[in-house]
Amino acid sequence: QKEVEQNSGPLSVPEGAIASLNCTYSDRGSQSFFWYRQYSGKSPELIMSIYSNGDKEDGRFTAQLNKASQYVSLLIRDSQPSDSATYLCAVKGDWGKLQFGAGTQVVVTP
Amino acid sequence: NAGVTQTPKFRILKIGQSMTLQCTQDMNHNYMYWYRQDPGMGLKLIYYSVGAGITDKGEVPNGYNVSRSTTEDFPLRLELAAPSQTSVYFCASSYSLGDLPGNTIYFGEGSWLTVV
Numbered sequence: 001q002k003e004v005e006q007n008s009g010p011l012s013v014p015e016g017a018i019a020s021l022n023c024t025y026s027d028r029g030s031q032s033f034f035w036y037r038q039y040s041g042k043s044p045e046l047i048m049s050i051y052s053n054g055d056k057e058d059g060r061f062t063a064q065l066n067k068a069s070q071y072v073s074l075l076i077r078d079s080q081p082s083d084s085a086t087y088l089c090a091v092k093g094d095w096g097k098l099q100f101g102a103g104t105q106v107v108v109t110p
Numbered sequence: 111n112a113g114v115t116q117t118p119k120f121r122i123l124k125i126g127q128s129m130t131l132q133c134t135q136d137m138n139h140n141y142m143y144w145y146r147q148d149p150g151m152g153l154k155l156i157y158y159s160v161g162a163g164i165t166d167k168g169e170v171p172n173g174y175n176v177s178r179s180t181t182e183d184f185p186l187r188l189e190l191a192a193p194s195q196t197s198v199y200f201c202a203s204s205y206s207l208g209d210l211p212g213n214t215i216y217f218g219e220g221s222w223l224t225v226v
Binding site: 004006008031032042043044045046049051088090092095096097098099100101102103 | 141143145150151152153154155158160166168200204207209214215217218219220
């Protein structure tokens with residue numbers, strides 16, 4: 001059974017600080033990894049995709065991938081109240097099927 | 111451009127009733143998916159389709175059926191509803207499988223189903 005694991009949180013982060021989210025996956029053959037943001041009552045929204053080892057930056061978001069250690073992380077710099085949401089890690093398998101982690105709730109406190 | 115449209119948005123079913131969740135996309139996407147999300151959990155794949163006439167089971171298919179008679183539509187049928195099927199259902203679609211810029215998986219807004 002392929003698994004994607006995330007810390008459940010909630011992760012409380014002061015406004016302006018860095019939020020660090022981690023995700024591990026069990027399928028060593030996985031090649032495509034995604035971070036989704038989900039506000040309460042809404043559908044998941046793609047914020048980052050990463051396919052190669054190393055860092056990928058997009059605005060205040062940085063995704064990090066280490067295939068040897070089978071983990072993916074997401075850093076949110078200068079956290080804002082609007083970043084308060086649940087962040088879902090997803091790994092793409094065959095036929096585009098996504099395997100999701102349970103999500104990490106982030107709460108940005110003023 | 112409507113994207114992925116799901117109906118109904120909210121529905122209450124009684125135990126043993128049946129219903130169909132509708133999903134339509136207007137982007138000519140080949141690949142379509144149904145996920146369910148229970149409270150505090152990630153999404154789990156119910157069924158998927160790689161094109162009209164072709165469907166297959168995902169991780170949690172029991173109690174559900176699908177069909178894909180056209181490229182645009184991918185309805186999810188719940189037979190003999192049970193309280194365990196109380197969940198939020200998301201339909202999703204993508205054009206291709208490649209990891210190319212712009213080849214995003216699009217999600218519908220979700221359908222909230224309660225079985226009582």
